[in-house]
Amino acid sequence: MLSLILRRLLQAIPTLFLLITISFAMVRAAPGGPFSTERALPPEVERALQARYHLDEPLPQQYLRYLGSVVRGDLGPSFRYEEYSVNDLIAQGIPVTARLGLFAMALALLVGIGLGIAAAWWHHSTVDRLFMLAAVTGISVPSFVLAPLFILLFAVLWHWLPAGGYAPGTIAPMVLPVLALALPQMAYIARLTRGAMLEVLRSPFIRTARAKGLGMRLILLRHALRPALIPVLSYAGPALAGLLSGSVVVEQIFGLPGIGRFFIQGALNRDYTLVMGVTILAGVVIILMNLLVDLAYMALDPRLGARG
Amino acid sequence: MALLSIEGLRVTYPGMQGSLLHVVNGVDLELYAGEVCAVVGESGSGKSQTAMAAMGLLDEQAQVSGVIRFQGNDLVASKAWHGVRGSRIAMVFQDPMSALNPYLTIERQMTEVLMVHKGCSRLDARDRAIKELNHMRIPDAARSIMRYPHEFSGGMRQRVLLAMALLCEPDLLIADEATAALDVTVQAQILQLLKEVRDSHHMSIWIITHDLGVVAALGDRVAVMYAGRIVETGPVQEVFDQPAHPYTQALLEAMPRDDQPLRPIRGQPPSPAAIPPGCPFHPRCPRCFDPCDKEMPRGMSLSGEHKAACHLLSHPQELAS
Structure with a gap:
């Protein structure tokens, strides 16, 4: 297992290198620059700024300079938030985004898997049809529709929860964004779980379990659930990576100072280093999540554990 | 009294466009305590479906009628499989490679049977499971029980499944x-192993097979199934020596022999959606004559236990020709 982890981390190096190179090229290819404003700056001011951030050097040199600082763990200064480095900004955003993403995914997994099991249990019944109708609705309505709807209902109309804002250590402002993020995921996970359960329930080893005279509860929870969780896991890992590298829309709507919000700001302001930093963070998170999913496979399936 | 008696069992499934698939069409079968009864037939003859009906394991779409009386209770009417299935009646399936749950240890899969049916503690259940594995000659049972199914060969897995079935x-x-x-x-x-089990556990065994060699090796009594019916039944020796039904005769002749080319039965078994009128075997029967395509032959007793359902038996002049 340790060798798998090491191997995967080594494999991550060329992946990250490619990611940095391609996104560096793409960011620089976008028109405009960090200091283009509506009112043109005096040329000497602009030249001074360019020199300060080494933007006057030829591109290859800038690229090597950036690569060098990334290797040392420094994502560079932010062009827009003058007194902050990109490392600082990401360190500020991570607690917000992580809390949001982890809570949303935990909620989605917990409820989604539960609903999926229930739908498989009462397969073809009204319960099953109702759950699946709700799930299809949930999948079809994206977070950017749910979020304003929630704000309208729970904040504006009923005044139960705040419409946005963030204060460290408080729960209330997080409730609506977590829900808006979790619901579509939950719906998808419920469908995935139900489908996988029904598939597993057709396998010969389930027939054996039934022939042994086991009750429905044991058959579903002990015999069918574990194999049925594998496709759920394959989905949840990358999905969580997506949430952890910034839930762009939801953070923006609820005004949460998370990674996603920095990404939008960075992209709009041509804050090269900030955009690059968030992109690298996303890459790292995705690689780690995939590794985590593979480790979880090994924990779930003894046939894999033996080989690794 | 018979341990298990099946009377007039029918199993049908809804087919395409409102048609019905007649999978089991009036099976009468009795199993007595301590005997080995072998049910033989081609694939699709309904032999497995009959057994699945007795276990209450048919698909929910299946429509079942008739009587399956086990130790006096009609299981079809009462649906009282609880406490019977897996405990009084146990079943072993064809493919040992896929019949065990690959995600759970042998211990988990064995002990749960005893914990559910006998209310054993985990430790007691484990001891009894190890004992049963030893009976089935699983090497180093006390350690093997902690392993997962993929760590065993096919034969070993079937032994595990057998041990699991015998736990209660x-x-x-x-x-x-x-x-x-x-x-x-x-x-x-x-x-x-099955022979030893029959002798040591004093239980009845119902074998389902298409292999007459297995019947000869193990069976006390044989029932030959065709298109969802039992066409001939009797003591194995008698049926093998003097098969009365042309289908049984064809099956016996189709057995591979060292010195002869294979002699397969011509044609295909009928589809359960379109079972021929009269005797369902008549389109393939070399001795088909006048009433065969119109009337269903009744079961006739040949000698004591030996019965067959064929028009030849009630038409001695045809039988002689």
Whole structure:
């Protein structure tokens, strides 16, 4: 297992290198620059700024300079938030985004898997049809529709929860964004779980379990659930990576100072280093999540554990 | 009194466009305590479906009618399989490679049977499971029990499944093609094991097979199924020596012999959606004559236990010709 982890981390190096190179090229290819404003700056001011951030050097040199600082763990200064480095900004955003993403995914997994099991249990019944109708609705309505709807209902109309804002250590402002993020995921996970359960329930080893005279509860929870969780896991890992590298829309709507919000700001302001930093963070998170999913496979399936 | 008696069992499934698939069409079968009854027939003859009906394991779409009386209770009417299935009647299936849950240890899969049916503690259940594995000659049972199914060979897995089925000391063991998926040498070992089980556990065994060799090796009594009916039944020796039904005769002749080319039965078994009128075997029967395509032959007793359902038996002049 340790060798798998090491191997995967080594494999991550060329992946990250490619990611940095391609996104560096793409960011620089976008028109405009960090200091283009509506009112043109005096040329000497602009030249001074360019020199300060080494933007006057030829591109290859800038690229090597950036690569060098990334290797040392420094994502560079932010062009827009003058007194902050990109490392600082990401360190500020991570607690917000992580809390949001982890809570949303935990909620989605917990409820989604539960609903999926229930739908498989009462397969073809009204319960099953109702759950699946709700799930299809949930999948079809994206977070950017749910979020304003929630704000309208729970904040504006009923005044139960705040419409946005963030204060460290408080729960209330997080409730609506977590829900808006979790619901579509939950719906998808419920469908995935139900489908996988029904598939597993057709396998010969389930027939054996039934022939042994086991009750429905044991058959579903002990015999069918574990194999049925594998496709759920394959989905949840990358999905969580997506949430952890910034839930762009939801953070923006609820005004949460998370990674996603920095990404939008960075992209709009041509804050090269900030955009690059968030992109690298996303890459790292995705690689780690995939590794985590593979480790979880090994924990779930003894046939894999033996080989690794 | 019979341990298990099946009377007029019918199983139908809804087919395409409102049609019905007649999978089992009036099976009468009795199993007595301590005997080995073998049900033979081609694939699709309804032999497995009959057993699944007795276990209450048919698909929910299946429509079942008739009587399945086990130790006096009609299981079809009462649906009282709880406490019977897996406990009084146990079943072993064809493919040992896929019949065990790959995600759970052998221990988990064995002990849960005893914990559910006998209310054993985990430790007691474990001891009894190890004992049963030893009976089935699983090497180093106390350690093997902690392993996962993929760590065993096919033959070993079938032994595990057999041990698992025997945990509650059932009155009846159903073995559905239990040796069909195994190598010939392993097959022989499992057959030997089944013989020992029959003698040591004093239980009835209901074997489902298409292999007449298995019937000869193990069976006390044989029932030959065709298109969802039993066409001939009787003591194995008698049926093998003097098969009365042309289908049984054809089956016996189709057995591979060293010195002869294979003699397959011509044609295909009928589809359960379109079973021929009269005797369902008549389109393939070399001795088909006048009433065969119109009337369903009734079961006739030949001598004591030996019965067959064929028009030849009630038409001695045809039988002689």
